[in-house]
Amino acid sequence: MQTYIVVTAFVTYHYLYQVSANIHQQLYSVHPGYEATNVYEELSVSSVSGCAVSCNISTECITATFDSQTRQCKLSDLDLGVANNTGNMVMKSVFPAKVLNVALKKPASMSSSSLDRVASRAVDGNTNQDFFDGNSCFHTLVEANPWWRVDLGNDYYIAYAVLYNRMDNNQDIRAHDVVVKVGPNITSLLTIEYIPGVLPAIHKVHMPYMQTAKYLEVSIQSLTNSDNETFHLCEIEVFGYPVMNIALKKPASLSSVSDDRVPSRAVDGNTNQDFFGNSCFHTLNEINPWWRVDLGIVYHLDYTVIYNRMDNGQDVRAHDILCKVGIELSSMYTIEFLPGTLPSIHVVQMPDSTEARFLEVSIQSLTDPANDIFHLCEIEVFGYPGCSKFLLSHLGIQPKMTR
Numbered sequence: 001m002q003t004y005i006v007v008t009a010f011v012t013y014h015y016l017y018q019v020s021a022n023i024h025q026q027l028y029s030v031h032p033g034y035e036a037t038n039v040y041e042e043l044s045v046s047s048v049s050g051c052a053v054s055c056n057i058s059t060e061c062i063t064a065t066f067d068s069q070t071r072q073c074k075l076s077d078l079d080l081g082v083a084n085n086t087g088n089m090v091m092k093s094v095f096p097a098k099v100l101n102v103a104l105k106k107p108a109s110m111s112s113s114s115l116d117r118v119a120s121r122a123v124d125g126n127t128n129q130d131f132f133d134g135n136s137c138f139h140t141l142v143e144a145n146p147w148w149r150v151d152l153g154n155d156y157y158i159a160y161a162v163l164y165n166r167m168d169n170n171q172d173i174r175a176h177d178v179v180v181k182v183g184p185n186i187t188s189l190l191t192i193e194y195i196p197g198v199l200p201a202i203h204k205v206h207m208p209y210m211q212t213a214k215y216l217e218v219s220i221q222s223l224t225n226s227d228n229e230t231f232h233l234c235e236i237e238v239f240g241y242p243v244m245n246i247a248l249k250k251p252a253s254l255s256s257v258s259d260d261r262v263p264s265r266a267v268d269g270n271t272n273q274d275f276f277g278n279s280c281f282h283t284l285n286e287i288n289p290w291w292r293v294d295l296g297i298v299y300h301l302d303y304t305v306i307y308n309r310m311d312n313g314q315d316v317r318a319h320d321i322l323c324k325v326g327i328e329l330s331s332m333y334t335i336e337f338l339p340g341t342l343p344s345i346h347v348v349q350m351p352d353s354t355e356a357r358f359l360e361v362s363i364q365s366l367t368d369p370a371n372d373i374f375h376l377c378e379i380e381v382f383g384y385p386g387c388s389k390f391l392l393s394h395l396g397i398q399p400k401m402t403r
């Protein structure tokens with residue numbers, strides 16, 4: 001079992017993440033009267049959602065219990081524990097996408113390779129740190145500034161990475177002054193961390209604000225001009241969520257519906273902007289018509305892409321568009337107001353720390369009585385499972401506080 005690297009101080013938060021009780025019910029299945037068995041980690045957290053998120057970002061957690069009196073959160077790698085009528089709550093996280101090691105078995109390369117100690121050994125899922133015991137560590141030739149890199153295949157929101165050094169025969173000292181970079185392509189990698197001196201046995205690299213990346217690279221920064229470095233690591237794990245359209249096929253609603261031009265057409269995955277392609281919704285003639293999607297759970301929102309109807313000059317009907325989001329319908333707030341005609345394809349960039357379950361776009365009618373007809377062909381929403389403020393705090397990163 002991996003060590004769950006969390007310091008209790010990290011989770012004794014400076015603030016409370018406030019999500020109402022009914023949202024908890026929607027996020028997690030809660031069963032009063034149970035306490036986790038086979039507890040491998042006990043944390044002090046401020047709320048039930050903090051406890052659930054703690055479980056969610058731990059790879060081995062199956063259930064967690066939260067005692068509202070003592071604020072103790074117990075993480076367990078067993079399914080539902082034994083009932084003992086303590087009044088604790090058991091949560092089984094129902095997030096659709098737990099953070100996963102997205103580097104596992106992905107294509108890896110490196111500056112040079114010694115015999116069969118190939119780059120893929122660091123993504124083989126084997127964290128054995130004995131070079132000869134596990135056949136699980138890569139090994140370069142002797143050179144200057146050796147590097148290793150993984151191609152994740154697609155863009156991911158990266159939360160953190162874990163580096164496993166070689167630990168036999170005191171050879172860990174060869175991995176020194178390690179630089180960790182990530183990025184969307186290999187020509188524009190961003191340095192996330194420089195680790196001076198010898199790399200620890202296991203080192204966790206925190207990504208500030210969930211970096212979007214397709215590549216991760218680790219290298220030795222040679223301190224002299226002599227090319228006598230040898231690089232070997234035994235595993236590199238990269239934990240994150242795929243960058244995906246989280247609105248796809250989610251329940252959608254509309255202020256009014258014209259015939260079969262239903263709201264779900266805007267989340268059917270079809271971006272055809274010709275109305276007669278049967279992929280656009282259509283309201284009746286009314287004032288302030290709106291369309292809304294329920295993402296199901298709270299997500300950290302990154303951006304939204306709106307596809308206007310473009311046939312027969314009817315794009316002009318989508319004008320003075322208001323985009324709102326909210327954790328609950330009763331607390332929706334404006335992200336952007338776009339005056340004039342909506343462009344063919346419009347991207348709404350979400351401010352940092354935007355977390356929401358609902359997203360709504362509407363026409364702000366300029367006259368009353370209004371005669372607005374609303375039709376759009378697709379709305380894509382990109383982001384990752386929410387409570388990210390907790391997630392970031394959990395990783396020891398101070399979240400941005402924008403509201």
Ligand SMILES: [Ca+2]
Nearest residue numbers: 121126136234
């Ligand atoms: Ca390995």
Ligand SMILES: [Ca+2]
Nearest residue numbers: 265270279377
């Ligand atoms: Ca569509």
